[in-house]
Amino acid sequence: MGGDSAPDVVLDGLELAAERHPQARFLLVGDEALVAGGLARRKRAARACSLRHAPERISGDLKPTAALRVRGSSMRVAIDSVAAGEAAGVVSAGNTGALMALAKIVIKTLPEIDRPALAAIGPSARGDVVLLDLGANVQCDARNLVEFAVMGDAFARAVLGLTNPTIGLLNVGSEELKGDDRVRNAAEVLRDSHIGAQFRGFVEGHDITAGTTDVIVTDGFTGNVALKTGEGALKLMRDLLRQVFTSSVPARLGYLLARPALDRLREWMDPRRYNGAILIGLNGVVVKSHGGTDAFGFAHAVDVAMDMVTHGFNERIRDGLSRLSAAGPRFAPASR
């Protein structure tokens, strides 16, 4: 029931997902009266789905604390099914804050972890890059950053299929003395940790799109701003190019000639290909689809969830975290 064009986008996305993952079974949760008819019309989705009725829905502007009190919402029933072990993961296009709050309380964080993080994949000059945290934790200490690195490592292995992903810690400069105590302490612990060989030290904002490392770790405030700033810059460029190519007859003709190559670029940068932010650090897989995406984007969010389930993502995280705590890292008191 979540997202700008629910339930149609979700149903169309499921139709695509059911084709891509013929072995998967989906538990579709929503208001039966609004969903059943549409589901019946999508043959593949109908065959792969069980429909579970949930009379309520969480609106996009409901505060997380209020969302926790709504009984029988589609989001709550779906999350309950993960907590009960009926489903391996949940994909939602609904209210992000509500999804994070419900998932944390109902599915619960992994015992080894302090706080879950929101992670996503973006394009870079050297392939896909994992960025986290994207806003689950606006305030973080060194311990959180180190845990994010361990989770980002597991994520890059599971979803990008990398064997030894490189990891960078976002900072205002690449020299060891740059930044605040928090990032310097996290860097120190990471250098001595079991992922020390993958850790490349500090990276800067431009390293995200340069693809300097496979995983880039930061606090939720900075990560959220960086993600949206990068998206905004790309959008500005797309809008300006649209103006350029409609500004004159020769420019229009030029566009037509370069169109196959421009289309490949557009496809490669397509935000739908990067849809699906993951709330990691929980006892189950939780994927947030963008509320404004279409069926293609929603299906991609399902792909991400499937990758995480089939690649034993949470087992990797638990393993990484227990190796980290066995090493007994030294964290300075929180400073920022």
Added chain:
Amino acid sequence: MGGDSAPDVVLDGLELAAERHPQARFLLVGDEALVAGGLARRKRAARACSLRHAPERISGDLKPTAALRVRGSSMRVAIDSVAAGEAAGVVSAGNTGALMALAKIVIKTLPEIDRPALAAIGPSARGDVVLLDLGANVQCDARNLVEFAVMGDAFARAVLGLTNPTIGLLNVGSEELKGDDRVRNAAEVLRDSHIGAQFRGFVEGHDITAGTTDVIVTDGFTGNVALKTGEGALKLMRDLLRQVFTSSVPARLGYLLARPALDRLREWMDPRRYNGAILIGLNGVVVKSHGGTDAFGFAHAVDVAMDMVTHGFNERIRDGLSRLSAAGPRFAPASR
């Protein structure tokens, strides 16, 4: 003596600046043996300049604390001339950390202000946008953010020529309850301040290039990451477009046809047009030119310094800060 191609870029930039600002006098500081010959060959610069010998130079990788101990460096002598009232401002393409440290200690901060900030202008869909702090303060409290807003207001009036610039506070969401205590406290104080009518509340990363407000305020950690992330995203797009337009014969032809419009776009986005970050909050004008820029970019940094001097920039800041402290804003204890 600072920057990647000193002193040639500086001298060529001065030649351009002397043409644009025929009323200006420049005090050129550097190693006479390395600079005098080149200056003599640039007729306009030579007429507008006095040359002052400084035997030492601050290298690009020298730590700020070490830079403070170098006697007779060109950077130090130039900054001394501002502190002594001989020059109204200083423009340097050298070591940023050293410039900030020297300027703070020698020129000193305005008495009303806690900490200076680094500000710059960038392109947006709705005209130029002022962003600060870009890294002078990696840790900031609510009071710093409010002072940055007052300084950003004065900067937008002086350099962009706006009469009532709108101001936004960077956050992870635009709703009043988003973010940490620090940004919520700063927003509360700004709403009740003398610039309250210009304050538009919280803005997000994508609002920078959307141009939602004329001034965007944030801490130095987030601002530095946002600036570099945005630059990185634009660079990725430029590199990919270059690949697109050389990928086939029709694409090359298409480029030639659209070239006049693409050139206008490139000119509009030209980083050299945005060169010149300003360290604001000091008893003088201090402008940092990018170390890798060319003569055109360096001349732009001189333009920025000239704008600030001729528009009584520091008087505006002092006025704004005294109105702020007269109102007796309520700051909560620092939390981040």
